[in-house]
Amino acid sequence: MESSNLLSTESGPMSILLTDVYQITMAFAYFQQDKHTDEAVFEYFFRKPPFKGSFAVFNGVHDVLRLIQSIHFGEEELSVIQSLLDSVKASAHFRSSGTSKSVAGFLDWLRSLDSSKISVYAFQEGSIVFGNEPLLRISGPLALVQLLESPVLNALNFATLLTTKAFRLVRTVEPESQLLEFGLRRAQGSHAAMIATKYSFAAGFDGSSNVLGCAKYGVPSRGTHAHAFVTAFHSMDELLDTAKNDALTDTLSRKQFIQLVLSIREEFKVGQAHQGELAAFTAFAMSFPDNFVALVDTYDTLISGVPNFCVVACAMLRCGMKPKGIRLDSGNLAELSCDARRVFHKYARISGCHELESVHIVASNDLDEASISDLGKFVQNPDKCETTNGRMHSINDFGIGTKLVTCSQQAALGGVFKLVQLNGSPCFKLSEEREKSTLPCAKQVYRVYYQGVVQADVMCREEDAVQYVNDNESAILGCSRIDFSRKYGVCVDRVRPMIELVWRYGEAYGTMRRIQDNEKAELISELDALHASRTHLLAQVDSMPQYVNLNSTRNQSALSSDAVFISSKLAEITLQLIGSCTPIHFLNPINP
Incomplete structure (x- = not known):
């Protein structure tokens, strides 16, 4: 039998046909007008950070590169395109310069x-990014890059949205808490479930219940x-009737362990606790002695579930x-966790098993950032702690499902893919809604640091360097994207270009490239890309503590009018609105 590739760490690339009808009709019209091979530059960006926040976490570049790597129009794809063009009655007879x-x-x-x-430039996966700045740039033949628009948006938008949602949750809980992705059964399809497992881990989650996702x-x-496991048992007699003298530990048989549980039950005087639940906990503990976590709310959390857990835990x-x-x-x-912790302390005192006081409490049930924040302050001992607002909980870890995997607070990220340059000439879109106008030219984004803290992101034309105020390298010159007449001086001691080459001439570059033992360069694996994204994201947090703030809508790359800074040259090219006598407003450094 051939081995299954079920657990292959590589998911298949998207089909080149995963695109919208109008991409194909536009490509055909470009072809008929001899524009299909014009050198085009498109940029991907989003206007507003998701979830009414101040940032996003960029992801999905590896999926884009696997799509580009697999570009091929075979006979099956061509047949689909021909059928489509026939259905929309594409012009059958057209000649240009003697060519059909x-x-x-x-x-x-x-x-x-x-x-x-095709050439691709992008922010590194896992980068903390902001609205209205280009995150990915693709250049190549106009018609071909146009065909890539829809799958590129599909790859980047949900990956970025879900990573952002998961990272917001990571930033909400205590640093010692574990976050677990429990969304498989609530995800909108199997592919969405896999994406949730993948990108929640990229954001810093500690684990998942999705077996296939974990394996991949x-x-x-x-x-x-x-709960089904608990209700499947009715009494301890079931366990005694089937128990054998098989060893549970080096010195204890299963039967002896069951008898110890019954003895401690009498010691703890928990007569109101459900016997079937106790049997279920005992059975599960014997099967998983190193990983026993009990679901305690099947019957009554405080009268039955928690006492039964304490009996089995003390025996263990x-x-x-x-x-x-x-x-x-x-x-x-919140209340149940504190009450459960009090029960732990009670039975720890009775039994002398003081380790019982510090066992973990895991909470699930439609949680998100808001509901976790509403729980209040974490306390290990509710009877020895006072809080300023009276809100407290004793939950160590959280299982997050529906509101993560569906991004229920915001169903989609409004990322767009816009033409900014054609045959070296700038292209841009004007709109009556100023914030929907686009900026021309292929661009680079520079991240400005001062004393280790991010101060701003500044967009320039690809070929331009950042501009300093009066040639003073302690302050970078930038303009508001919304009001080009407003100039700013931003304190700086380090500048970092954020957009790097990741694909050219059919090969991967930069962080997306690896060299094989035979010295052949290739695209890194999906698994390596995922773990690199996670590492990169978590390494950025200390440099921007004020901006990665769930309660802030201030954009760190938008120090005025919630807009990205741009260079004077880029502003001048766009609308010729910058005047030589425009005053410069110096901004105070942003501290950690």
Whole structure:
């Protein structure tokens, strides 16, 4: 039997046909007008950061490069395109300069295409980014790059949206807390479930319940058990009837462990606790002695679930095993967690098993940043802590499902892919809504630092360097994107270009390139790209603590009017609005 590639770490690239009808009709019209091979530059950006926040976490570049790497129009793809053009009654007879511009000629041109004429520049995956700055740039033949628009947006928008949502959750919880992705059953399809596992891990999540996702992406597997497991047991007699003298530990049999549980149950006097639940917990603990987490809200959390857990956990501790904790999945999570912690302390005192006081409490149940923030301050001992507003909880870890995998607060990121340059000439779109106007020219983004803290992002033409105020290299000159007449001086001691080459002439470059043992360069694997994205994201946090703030709508690259800074030259090219006598407003340095 052939081995299955089910667990291959590589997902297949998107089809070149995963595009909108108008991309193909535009490409054909370009072809008939001899514009299809014009050298075009398109840029990807979003206007407003998602979730009413101040930032996004950029992701999806590797998927774009795998799409570009796989560019090929075979007979099957060409047949689909021909059928489409026939259905929209594309012009069948057209000649330009003696060359046939028929549908057949267009298909012949498509048949000749590959990735060798495409160049891609991008922010590194996992970068913290801001609105209205170009994050990815693709150049190549106009008709071909036009065909890439829809799949590029598909690859970047949801990956960036979901990574951002997950990172907001990472920034919400205590640094010691673990975040677990539990969204498989609520995801909008199997592909969305895999994306959720992948990009929540990229954002800093600690694990997932998605078995296939964990296997593909190297994500730690996490999970407990369901209510069904608890309700499948009825009494401890079931366990005693089937128990054998099989060893549970080096010195203890399963039967002896069950008897110890029953003995501690009498010691703790938990007669109101459900016996079937106790049997379920005992069975699960014997199956997973190093990873015992009990779901305690099947019957009654405080009267049955938590006491039953304490009985089994104490038995485990007396046998040298280490129970992990409980999971709460309903009710007032803040109050229940504090009450559960009090029960832990109570039975720790009774039994002398003081490790019981510090077992973990995991919470789930439609959580997101807002509901986690509303829980208040984390306390390890609710009876020995006072909070300023009275809100507190004792939850260590969180399982996040529906509101993460569906991004329910905002269904889509409004990323766009705009033509900014054609045959070396600038292109731009004007709009009555000023914020929807685009800026021309291929651009570079420079990140400005002062004393280790990000001060601003400044956009320049690709060929331009940043401008300094009066040749003084302690302050960079920038203009408001909304009001070109307003100039600013931004304190600086380090400048970093953010957009790097990642693809050219059919080969990967930069952070997306690896050299094989045979010295052949190739695109890095999906798995390596994912882990590099995670590492890069988490390394940036200390440089911009004020900006990665869930309660702030201030954009760190938009120190005025929520707009990105641009260079004077770029502003002048765009609308010729910069005057030589425009005053410069110096900005105070932004501190950590």
